[in-house]
Amino acid sequence: MSKNNKVCDFCLSEASGMFSRHEKTADGHYICKNCKAIIQSYGLPVKYGLFQTLVTAQPNMKDMIMDTWLENHKAADALAKFYPLPQILLHDGEHCLNAVKAVYNVKKESVPQEFAVKSIADIRKGTIQNIEDSPERSGSEKIEGMLYETEAALYFLSDKIVNVHRLGYVKRNTKDNDHIVIQTPSKKFTYAVPHSDLFFMRERFFQKVNAVLSNKRQHLIYISDDNQLTVTPGIYDIPRTLKPGIYKVKAINDAGLHVKDALGHVKDYYENEESIDLSAGGTLECTGEYKLEWVGSKKQ
Secondary structure, three states: OOOOOOEOOOOOOEOOOOOOOOEEOOOOOEEOHHHHHHHHHOOOOOOOOHHHHHHHOOHHHHHHHHHHHHHHOOHHHHHHHHOOOOOOOOOOOOOEEEEEEEEEEEEHHHOOOOOOOOOHHHOOHHHOOOOOOOOOOOOEEEEEEEEEEEOOOEEEEEOOOEEEEOHHHEOOOOOOOOEEEEEOOOOEEEEEOOOHHHHHHHHHHHHHHHHHHOOOOOOOEEEEEOOEEEEOOEEEEEOOOOOOOEEEEEEEEOOOEEEEOOOOOEEEEOOOOOOEEOOOOEEEEEOOEEEEEEEEOOOO
């Protein structure tokens, strides 16, 4: 915490002008007007906390902030603090990573007449509709519901529609912070979710927390042959431990691969990606378990 009321504890900017001062938060930190506005726009309380610092940080600093927080706090405390049980029943063993209001459009004739189940625990194969969105305004209906993410799946629950999506079908690494898009081989679902970047920050941090809790940072690589290997949770330097190039990906546990370049920018990969590009070096953080097959040195 800064004792200088001219320095923002969030973005470290200095107040301009001889008599200018930053506002003091209730927990004793100083905050500039810009950071305060950003935090409020995300619906977060104006205080010094992990996600408050993440939403006000530069993109290349976010991963470091998460790692630093985990180095100074217990992972079990993070799970209890940031991922409490939601007000909805889950399947046994699931944790709720995200619970946000979401809206999407469907064709009016596709909306079921019957009401849907009200909890994730009640979802069965026969209760899932998976009704894709309608890009046309004419003849469509706006469906409001809740989007829940667990480590098992993404669930959309509304009065009459229940959709369930594999996490690997969620489109990541986009610049669209107002939608969450699911692209399956045959359908597309576009949910309007303001500040969806916070959704993915929470997902990313949970993966780090879960890796620590499960004691899964073995950093082990199992090599099948010169071009095939299996990576377990851990952080790998490129090219010191992994050969640079393009790899095909097959998931054993599809909980994410994250490539960080030299500037700190992170790209997330899941099994549905055609390939993962490790040509530029950097580091690969694995929070799941994957088989990688080296297929070339340059992306075609």
